[in-house]
Amino acid sequence: MTRPLPPAITGWFTARGWSIHPHQQAMLDRAAAPCQLLIAPTGGGKTMAGFLPTLAELADGSRAGLHTLYVSPLKALAADIKRNLTGPITDMGLPIRVEDRTGDTSSHTKRRQRADPPHILLTTPESLALLVSYEDAHRTFAGLQRIIVDEIHALAESKRGDQLMLALSRLSALAPGLRRVGLSATVEDPAAIARLLARHPDPCEILQADPGPDPDIAMLTTEAPPPWSGGGGKYAIPAVLEQVKRHRTTLIFHNTRAQAELFFHHLWLANDAQLPIGIHHGALAREQREKVEQAMVDGRLRAIVCTGSLDLGIDWGDVDLVIQVGAPKNVKRLVQRIGRANHRYNAPSKALIVPANRFEVIECTAALDAVRAHALDGDTDHTGPLDVLCQHILIRACAGPFHADDLFAEIRTAGAYADLPRATFDRCLDFAATGGYALRAYDQWQRLIQRPDGQWQLRDPRRALRIRMNIGTIVDADKMQVRYQRSRGGAPLGEVEEYFASMLRKGDTFLIGGQIVRYEGMREMVVEVSRTPYLKPKIATFMGTKFATSTQLSDRILQMFRQDDWPELPGHTRDWLRLQREVSRLPERDRLLIESFPHDGREHVVAYGFAGKNAQQTLGLLITKRMEEMGLNPMGFVSTDYATLIWGLDPLDDPRPLFTRDNLVETMEAWLADNAVMKRTFKGSAIIAGLIDRNQPGGQRKTGRQATFSTDILYDTLRKYDPDHVMLEITRAEAMRGLVDFGRIEEMLARIGDRIDHARLTRVSPLAAPLFLEPGRIPIAGMADQRLLEEEAQRLMTAAGLAA
Amino acid sequence: MNALPFPFRGETLHALPSGGLHWPARRLLCVADLHLGKSDRMARRGGPMLPPYESLDTLDRLADDIAATGPSEVVCLGDSFDDLAAGRDLAGPVRARIAALMAGRRWIWVLGNHDPGPVDLGGTHLAEYRAGPLVFRHIAEPGAAGEVSGHYHPKARVTLRGRSLSRRCLLVDSARLILPAYGTYTGGLSCDRPELATLMEAGAEAILLGPQPVRLPMPR
Incomplete structure (x- = not known):
């Protein structure tokens, strides 16, 4: 059955000469389903598909209060969606209020949002967990109709995703009838994601959008062969610069921040044409990141050196080339990164892979074969981790007294916890309450106490503050800010791990924010540095996520080793393998x-x-x-x-x-x-x-x-x-x-x-x-x-x- | 036990692998910064509920050292309790363990900044304790001679063929000796930090704890 859209919305589409994509219509038609999962490639109008039913339901202006909650894994994405949603809503003349709420939102706005929520609230899993922890959560979320989880493939099987799904179990209890929508990039096993998303045992409908044309992807050939070792791809800088010159905007992905830093530094040194190039990664200070994001949106940058911080769907407009430096480790991620180029539906994405060393030449060749064969890496079964569950119990306690039976039943509606045994839940509750030690040492200081009516509550309500401050499941190594010495109040350059900082001695030089700095000392947990004329950092920073190469890629490489010869590999790599076969x-x-x-x-x-x-x-x-x-x-x-x-x-x-x-x-x-x-x-x-x-x-x-x-x-x-x-x-x-x-x-x-x-x-x-x-x-x-x-x-x- | 003997103010002292200091000629055992009751204090103040076993663990190790050295006198060099309330609230088993260790020997509680007053555990409570050429106090004083103190929880980092190793240590020069913290839940202060680097003389040495304590010039 085709659902008609309000004239304001159809008029807006018609005025632009656009028509609604089939998968957008399908989402609209089945908007009443308790759970929907949309699988669509980047640029497929996924977000609009998620929001259209909301816009349609809110178009007549008769509703007050929170209608739709949108959750994305990135703060930046929430801000970006706000921009992209507010524009059309204003153009359509719809009476809909959209706001975002992330760690960057002012505390004044946050307080106001709880008392007077907008129609559409855009947020992150951590901010949502925090919202759910407030005593007035039942008021904030009363009447909530839809929740949209964007980029759910990036959250599935991570603790952030588990925390989000537990928060959803709470929301479904607070707002019965809440409908769930997941938006995902192409994945191998959509059913696995659907299982995590749906309120157990509700069914989840899976919609597959047209995947679009195959990407135009190749290995970047360079005059100089890749080095025998190392991971930076520095050797390829002239060739990369050449590509940047030939395209409007290029995204240059690296697997780690350290490599992005080094590459950016060398790119600058070789950038004779003074092309505007920026760097973006998670360890940079927020002010720095925002400056780069704005320059990108304004079209002032020809290239951005970046890491996974740009993996997800922020719309960067005119990107026409993606370069992946270093082996991608995982075919799924490579495909998603490639999708960052040509963010238009039904246009092939263009991408180049740069192997950082000779082994990666082999790995990249294997990855390219896999992309061409449409072979993504498989998912494994996922059971919810108990540390996240313990945190959820504390979050629940912050919101007010609860019965253990109710909370247990609620938690089992989260797909990843559907099989949680009661005894395990009880142990986690005991841990949250008393520490769970064999030696009952904290009977007088325990965190949660059971009231005479059987409900659990915080012993000391002030404890809630401490619990809220520690919400979240991303455990990075302890970070320390890096600042220029004598720049009191100046923008920090970024962060380094505390362990890394503890290894530094006065005079050591290292890279941060694309600049080489000299370590001067530590003051009140801030690393102080000065400018230095040196061109080479003495100490390499090694940070960022370490991904393991998927089983599929490993198997493909071993498969290649069986060949008698490797005509598909460049001469240098071919010789290397021959030599290995000869001496070992x-x-x-x-x-x-x-x-x-x-x-x-x-x-x-x-x-x-x-x-x-x-x-x-x-x-x-x-x-x-x-x-x-x-x-x-x-x-x-x-x-x-x-x-x-x-x-x-x-x-x-x-x-x-x-x-x-x-x-x-x-x-x-x-x-x-x-x-x-x-x-x-x-x-x-x-x-x-x-x-x-x-x-x-x-x-x-x-x-x-x-x-x-x-x-x-x-x-x-x-x-x-x-x-x-x-x-x-x-x-x-x-x-x-x-x-x-x-x-x-x-x-x-x-x-x-x-x-x-x-x-x-x-x-x-x-x-x-x-x-x-x-x-x-x-x-x-x-x-x-x-x-x-x-x-x-x-x-x-x-x-x-x-x-x- | 692999104790490391070293000379100090004309006496021979032994650094024990545990961080204790044994003075065989006086039959004296000295330990610093036990911080008993630390987990209790943190929970009481609304902090984390850490595994409440650290007092027993600290005392287990102390019992081993006492059994191995048979001292007639034990000096606890201050911050023996994480705070005075922790000293008062020690659980029954911990109290019993301390009583058993104290039986049959002289026991001196030197006062520290965490435990500036007496606790009801018997023994002698002193601001500082003199024995022969040595004086035992919690915090090192400028210009002191023959002083044994604790408080700073010293540790040292050394680089061995390109890798770095950090261990608790004793610091010793011609005038003073600083003991590492003995308590289980205690951290360390690197001896290249100004607090320690300025306190110790130029020729100071560090004795790194481990299965076999090792002596080397104090890393700065």
Whole structure:
């Protein structure tokens, strides 16, 4: 049945000579469905498709109060949509008020919005969680009709998405009859997203828009071959500049902020034509980002060097070329990035991929094949994590007293928590209330108390402030602002991780915001820097999300290695693979290649597992632990998506025992107990679950550093005195899928069986060489430490003329 | 136990892997900054509810050190309790554990900035304690000689073949000795920070804790 639109809206379309896309009409026709998921390519009028039913329902001006809530993963997207929605609404002359609400909205406006909400409120998952935590949430959301979740593919399977869906479970309870709409880019398994979106057990209708023409995509050919190693793509700068000149506006994507910084810096140095080029990433100060965004909207920039911060649907208008620097790691993300170019429906997007080094030439070739074959990476089943659930319980408590039974029933309507056992819920509630310790130490200080009528509530209502301040599921490393010295109040240059800051010494130079600065010192948790004439930073910043190469891409690469020759690869890469085959051998899908060789006074072992970065990292931890037990004195390791390089003091004779499944699983058990990755995982979950606070009322963090202690100690203490504590259970579950990714190690072991090849070499192999320049080296705190420490002490004492 | 003996003001002292200081000639064991009751204090003040096991853990380690060194005298160098209320509210098992450790030996609670008054646990409460050529107080004083203090929770960072390692440490020069924090929930202050760097003489050394304590010039 075709639903007629109000004349004001049809008139607006007609006046522009536009017609409604079939999928927009379909969304309109089925607007009464409890849940709809629209899958459409970028530029397919997705957002309009989501909003049209709202505009139609609000057109007669008879409704007051909040009608539609729009949630997007990015603040910038909410602001952008506001612009793009307010224009047409004004032109159509509709009596509809649209406002956004994000972390950047003033507190005055936020207060007003709760009492007098607009018809359409645009927000983010975190701001929504905060809204839901207020005592007056039931008033704010009474009468809410629709909720639109934009870019839901970017939220699905992330903790932000889980938090959002829990907030939706609350909203559906506050506003019965609330209809849910999801807007998604092209994904492999729409049903999986629909399952997360729908109020369980409601059905969800899935609408697929026409995917449009295939993209025009190729590898950028350069005069100079890519370097043997490294990740910046600096070698390609002349060719990239040439492309920028030939196009109106180019987006240059990088996988990490550090690489974007470095690339931007070098691009500027080579930019003889003075082309206006900007940089955009999440660690830049907001003022800086906004300046770039505005310049982009005004069409004043010819290119933007960016990261995932521009992955999502902000409409940048005239982009006609997307360049991806570095292997994309994941075909789905590549396809979505390509979609950023030619933001017009039914026009092919144009994109170029720049491999950053020779291995990436292979990876990019495999990714291009996958894009042409329309093969996206598959999704896995997703069960809701318990740390997010613990936070949700606290958020619920902030809003007022509740019955455990009601909250449990409500939570089970969220797809990811549909199978949550009651006992697990009760443990999370106990954790939120008392800390959940075997030693009931906090009976008088507990957070939630049960009233005589059986309802749970905050013991001290002032606690709500602290809980609200810590809402959110993005746990970054602690960040410190970077400012120019003596620029009190001046705009910050950006942020660096606290750990990175702690490693700096006066005089060290590093890159931030495209500029090289000199570290001067730290004042009240601000990193102070000065300008420097140096052209090369001494210290590289390594930040940003680390993505693991998908199983599909790894498999495609291993497939390529089986070929006798590689005519599809550039000569230099082809020669490299030939050389590897000559001096060692190439990894194969159903075998595990281990190389070992001495280099630079240390012994090295390389395991080519092709299991993705996180799993390779875990493999590194397991193997080094075993090597430690064998007395081989491993000192550290580094992992990439395809291999792990381990260095230590003694050579490895036979790798086979190291890689048997039983050995690895057994080591895994012991290892889970005590290692850096587990501790990092614990910290993230502890912050989300509310075991420790990231932010404290009263603003500033303490500067007296002896007052704070590492969360590692909490992990150790819990393990020793309360090994069954729910936080440890959460940490283990987290570790299995996230950073530890043992699942992919299991996959690898099944794939290789007992087919392990050991190549003992006299020097570094061609394939291993790039690993030596890989950032993210992880030291092993083993006996090699003690041996080296004693050697170093001996050396220093002798040098200082002191007898040890 | 891998204690590291070192000379100080004509006496031989032992740095224990735990961060304790043993003076065999006096049969004296000294520990600094136990911060007992820290998790309790944080929860009481509306802060996080941390695993409430740190007092037991701290005392477990202290019991091991006492068993290994058999001291007739134990000096707790201030900030033994995270605050006075924490000292008063110590849970039964913690109290019993302390009583057992105190039995049969002299026990001195030096006052610290976190616990500036006495708690009802027996023992002697002193602002500072003199023994032979040494004086034990919580915070180092300018111009002091033969002084053993705590308060700063020193730690040191060293670079070993391109990697960096951070450990709790004792700091020692010809005039003074600063002990690391002994308590389980305690952080550290890097010894290259001005508070410590200016306090210690040019030739100061750091003794890094670990399975085998290691002595080296104090990193600055």
